[in-house]
Amino acid sequence: MSETRYIFVTGGVTSSLGKGILASSLAKLLQARGYSVTIQKLDPYINVDPGTLNPYEHGECYVTNDGAETDLDLGHYERFLNVPTSQANNVTTGRIYQSVINKERRGDYLGKTVQIIPHITDEIKRKIKFLGTKQKYDIVVTEIGGTVGDIESLPYIETVRQLKWELGNRALVIHLTLVPYLAASGELKTKPTQHSVKALLEAGVQPDVLVLRTERDLDISLRRKVALFCNVELDAVVQSIDVKTIYEVPNKMKEEKLDTTVLRKMGLPLKDEPELKAWNEFLDRLKNPKWEIEIGLVGKYVELADSYKSICEALIHAGSENCCRVKLRMIHSESITAENVDKKLEGLKGIIIAPGFGHRGIEGKIETARYVRENNIPFFGICLGMQIAVIEFARNVLHMADADSTEMNEKTSFPVIDLMEEQKGITEKGGTMRLGSYKCKIIDKKSNIYKAYEKTEVKERHRHRYEFNDQYLAEFEEAGMKAVGLNPDTNLVEVIEIPSLKWFVGVQFHPEYSSTVLTPHPLFVAFVKASIGA
Ligand code: GLN
Numbered sequence: 001m002s003e004t005r006y007i008f009v010t011g012g013v014t015s016s017l018g019k020g021i022l023a024s025s026l027a028k029l030l031q032a033r034g035y036s037v038t039i040q041k042l043d044p045y046i047n048v049d050p051g052t053l054n055p056y057e058h059g060e061c062y063v064t065n066d067g068a069e070t071d072l073d074l075g076h077y078e079r080f081l082n083v084p085t086s087q088a089n090n091v092t093t094g095r096i097y098q099s100v101i102n103k104e105r106r107g108d109y110l111g112k113t114v115q116i117i118p119h120i121t122d123e124i125k126r127k128i129k130f131l132g133t134k135q136k137y138d139i140v141v142t143e144i145g146g147t148v149g150d151i152e153s154l155p156y157i158e159t160v161r162q163l164k165w166e167l168g169n170r171a172l173v174i175h176l177t178l179v180p181y182l183a184a185s186g187e188l189k190t191k192p193t194q195h196s197v198k199a200l201l202e203a204g205v206q207p208d209v210l211v212l213r214t215e216r217d218l219d220i221s222l223r224r225k226v227a228l229f230c231n232v233e234l235d236a237v238v239q240s241i242d243v244k245t246i247y248e249v250p251n252k253m254k255e256e257k258l259d260t261t262v263l264r265k266m267g268l269p270l271k272d273e274p275e276l277k278a279w280n281e282f283l284d285r286l287k288n289p290k291w292e293i294e295i296g297l298v299g300k301y302v303e304l305a306d307s308y309k310s311i312c313e314a315l316i317h318a319g320s321e322n323c324c325r326v327k328l329r330m331i332h333s334e335s336i337t338a339e340n341v342d343k344k345l346e347g348l349k350g351i352i353i354a355p356g357f358g359h360r361g362i363e364g365k366i367e368t369a370r371y372v373r374e375n376n377i378p379f380f381g382i383c384l385g386m387q388i389a390v391i392e393f394a395r396n397v398l399h400m401a402d403a404d405s406t407e408m409n410e411k412t413s414f415p416v417i418d419l420m421e422e423q424k425g426i427t428e429k430g431g432t433m434r435l436g437s438y439k440c441k442i443i444d445k446k447s448n449i450y451k452a453y454e455k456t457e458v459k460e461r462h463r464h465r466y467e468f469n470d471q472y473l474a475e476f477e478e479a480g481m482k483a484v485g486l487n488p489d490t491n492l493v494e495v496i497e498i499p500s501l502k503w504f505v506g507v508q509f510h511p512e513y514s515s516t517v518l519t520p521h522p523l524f525v526a527f528v529k530a531s532i533g534a
Helices: 019-032 073-081 093-106 116-133 154-170 191-202 220-230 246-255 258-265 277-287 305-321 362-375 384-396 448-453 470-479 522-533
Strands: 005-011 037-043 090-092 139-144 171-178 209-214 237-241 291-299 324-332 350-353 379-382 415-419 434-442 457-464 466-468 482-486 493-497 504-507
Touching (some): 005 116, 005 154, 019 037, 019 073, 019 139, 019 171, 019 246, 019 258, 037 116, 073 305, 090 093, 093 116, 116 139, 116 154, 191 209, 191 220, 209 220, 209 258, 246 258, 246 277, 291 305, 291 362, 305 324, 305 522, 324 522, 350 362, 350 384, 350 522, 362 379, 362 384, 379 384, 379 522, 384 415, 384 466, 384 470, 384 493, 384 504, 434 448, 434 493, 448 493, 448 522, 466 470, 466 493, 470 482, 470 493, 504 522
Parallel strands (some): 005 139, 005 171, 037 139, 171 209, 209 237, 291 324, 291 350, 379 504
Antiparallel strands (some): 415 466, 434 457, 434 482, 482 493
C-alpha cells in the first residue's frame, strides 16, 4: 500500500467508555478486510510505564513478548487482532519526557530552549509515525488515553492537530462520547457530546467521526442533531450500544458501517467484506454453551476485575473452546483461613491462584493450595500461584515448617523460592524483573502440559523476580511434585505438576497474556476441560 494512514481515537464526557475496545474493534474490521493494522496507546500519566502502578489504580500490567510492561489495553489489541504488540505500542508521558530530557542532557538541542511545542510534540509524533514508517503497517490506530479537556492530554491533542494538518486525509480522528439516558424525562441527551466536541475544537481538532456510547438505540433525528451541531457527516455519527460481551463490538461496528466510513474518508479502497467466520463461531459457542462451571480465582486485588483482566479473558476464550460458560468467583486471599477454606471454595470445579507481589494475603493462598491438593481439584497456579503451590508442598508434604519465598521471609530456613542470581543487587523497581518471552522445554511427555501444548518447546512471557530454588528439586520430585518444564538455557524450573492428581499445574510464566479469541491458550483450554470433567 502507498502510505500509512493514521487513525486517532479520543474520548470525551467520561473515562471508561471503552476506547480500547472501540480501537480494537475497528482495527479488527480493517484487518478482516485485508489491511495490516496495529494499535498503539498513548498514556498521559508520568510513570515511565505502568509496571510500578498498583493494579487497584490502573488494572493489570500487561507484558509484551519483548518485555515491555504496558497498559492493559494492549491485551485487548492482541486478543482482537491476534498479532503481538511491542514496547512501541505503548507510550507514556513519562517515557516521552525521559527521552526528551536525555537528548537535552546529551546536548542534542544545541542550546535551544526545550519546550512542549515543538520538542515534546515532535517526540510524540516520532513515536506515532515509527509504527507506520519503520514497522510498515498500512494503518496505525492510536488511542489517546484520558478524556479530552484533561490538562495531561493536551500535548497529545496538540500533536493530533499538527498531524491532521501535515497528513491531510491520511489522518482521521474518531471521538468517542456518551449519550446518557435520563430516566426522569425519558430522553437521550446529546449536550455532553456537543460540549466535548467543543473542547476538542478549542484545541484545534475537528473530529471526523463520532462514536456515541448509549444504552438505547439512537434514532435518525438524534443523529442528525449531533451531525449538525458537531460538523460531522450524518453517516459519521455512529452508535455503540451496550452489549453483553466486548467481542460483539466488531459486529456492531460493522452494522454501523464504521469501517467503510473510515476507509472512504481516508481515500482507501474497501477491499473485501470483513472475514469474520472464525470470530463469529467463537461468539456462537460463547452464547450457546453446553456446560456451565464455576471456577475460583484467588487473589488479593479481587475488588477490581481489571486487575486480572487477561486471566478473565483467557477463561472466556477457553470456555468458548470447550463450549462451556465459565462463571468466575473472585475470592480475596486475605479472607481465606484454615477454618473457612472449604466453605469459601465450596462448589468450585477448578481453582486458579493468581499472580502477585508482596506478602499480603499469602497465608490464604497457601491454605487454598493445600485444599486443592488434598481434595484433588483441578488447579492452575500462575507465577506467584505456582510459587505458592511449591511453598505449600514444602511445608505440608516435605515438613519444612517455615518454608517460604525469600520475597516473603528472608530468614526462612527453607528458601524454596529464591531471588534469581541476576536480580540480586538490583535496587530499582521499574523494568528490572525477568520480563518478556523465554523458551520453556517440556521434558515429560506424560505431563498435562505436554498433552495441552503437544510440543516439546514453547515460548511464554514472564514477569517476576523469584524462582524455584533447584537445590530442593530432588526432594520435591521424590515426594511427588515434578518439574515438567525447564528453561533450556538456564535450567530454571518453569512448570511444576503433581502427576498423581487430576490436573495440578503451576507455571512460572503468564500464559494469560498470549490467549486470543482465535488462538485460545492451550493451558487454559486444558484447565477448563479438566474442570468440566471434575
Ligand atoms: N512476586 C513473585 C516474583 O516476583 C511473583 C510475581 C508474579 O506473580 N508476577 O517472583
